Amino acid sequence: MVFTPTAGWLTWDPSPSTPTVALPPGTVDAHCHVFGPAERFPFAPERKYTPTDAGREQLFALRDHLGVARQVIVQATCHGTDNRALVDALDAANGRARGVAAVRGDVTDDELATLDRAGVRGLRFNFVKRLVDAVPTDELAAVAERIAPLGWHVVVYFEAADLPDLEDFFGRLPVPVVVDHMGRPDVTRDADGPGFDRFLRFVDRHDVWVKVSCPERLSVTGPPAVDGERHAYADVVPFARRVVAEVGDRVLWGTDWPHPNLTDHMPDDGLLVDHVRHVAPTPEDRQRLLVDNPMRLYWREETEAAR
């Protein structure tokens, strides 16, 4: 079957620059994806977009190019609840990757156990309307009860405007909740204004984890370097720095490679690494953000053994 990438859809940068920021040893890219290759792992019929292939070899090459040690591969909607490409990449990563899968409500306990053995440590619940149709929250709540004994968590992706309708559902989940891309704030607003205040109150109330990922999706100032530095997405920085300052022990970072659904510009992944310097200004901030927090969430057995 031939899969034609969605028209107008940019593909990932095949030659990202070399970061000027030296990442701490053990850095984890806590949000990236693997797409296909489609001839081995066809995209889901229910998908809302068709990406270009972005296979495990390219994902691992990016890891090594950026100086990242480990990756958390997150199931994207283009593969629906078919986690075969994810599991294949986990198998090939030799312990250097963990996964966040997507499942239907009728997933069996044996299937969950198989995913756990493959390195999956969470499920993704996607509420972004341009990506999924109606979300069966009752089904998701039932599945969340079943993954609690596995020690898994739930990664949630939603638009900021939808948080009021979703907050109670998230607060009732019996497992840790991790929010993708800071809950997609409107960065034209004040990072200290009521909208982001509300998000951070939700985070604090329910001990929610937050990814300071995807400045390229959130920014309206775009990629041009700011003040001559290898820094961009300056309008996103105040929001991300607030999260790092106020949620320091539950904050994560990721590249979001291969950056699906971007049409106006494709980020340079080397610049995304440099961007971290502005989001997490001290070495201690970066150690927590890039190493300690993701290791505690995804490689708990190693962090507990090291105590």
Ligand SMILES: O=C(O)/C=C(\C=C(/O)C(=O)O)C(=O)O
């Ligand atoms: O890759 C991301 O995290 C963001 C997007 C896509 C998905 O998450 C997905 O397809 O599951 C998006 O905003 O289009």
